[in-house]
């Protein structure tokens with residue numbers, strides 16, 4: 001690989017340039033992006049999506065063009081360490097959303113939730129309203145609409161003029177969706193959040209804190225959702241490729 005491992009405080013993990021930020025810095029960046037009023041995608045990446053982007057140039061380009069890219073999974077954090085450029089901490093999509101909600105109350109930002117099965121985003125919105133008194137969740141939309149409904153959804157979002165659109169369509173669908181429609185949408189920040197609405201609504205459980213602390217959240221998810229097995233086959237390939245990358249840099253750089 002000829003790419004430099006670190007560019008403008010972004011760390012190159014297998015071709016994805018991930019921001020070296022902690023939660024506070026990520027949140028400050030989101031605030032600047034809201035003030036900027038230009039469509040700005042935010043991507044929260046884990047090992048699975050980094051490995052997918054390593055194989056898929058279009059996805060890699062979409063990720064690298066995002067305004068903010070945070071290390072969501074322990075795999076990304078581990079790779080930073082192995083490659084000699086550790087990240088300050090994990091900045092997961094769901095934690096970023098909670099932090100954004102806190103600031104949204106303070107700054108009076110409007111938030112739109114898009115994604116998950118019918119009814120889930122509504123329940124998530126109710127939970128968020130209960131936890132963040134005064135927050136303006138201006139609208140919700142489930143993630144199983146037909147392509148021909150998209151213009152209608154865009155029109156509705158544009159009428160509501162949210163500052164933040166939280167997009168939980170799963171990866172890489174949400175990254176492609178944001179990339180395709182952001183310029184037609186009257187909103188500033190688009191955050192890809194995977195299955196966060198399911199967790200907030202209570203239909204899926206996040207791993208207990210002690211499992212997260214042991215860096216075993218990926219194993220918990222695999223046990224709870226065995227259907228993820230095929231996707232998680234990317235994890236050993238990711239680890240192997242990062243080691244290869246590390247070795248190459250050691251011997252050539």
Ligand code: UDP
Pocket residue numbers: 115116117142143144168169170171172173193194195196197198
């Ligand atoms: N989803 C959606 N529309 C789709 C496919 C998926 O809204 O066409 C939602 C799904 O209901 C779930 C989330 O996207 O809420 C994907 O969750 P997952 O935990 O798999 O996220 P990932 O690990 O891909 O980030």
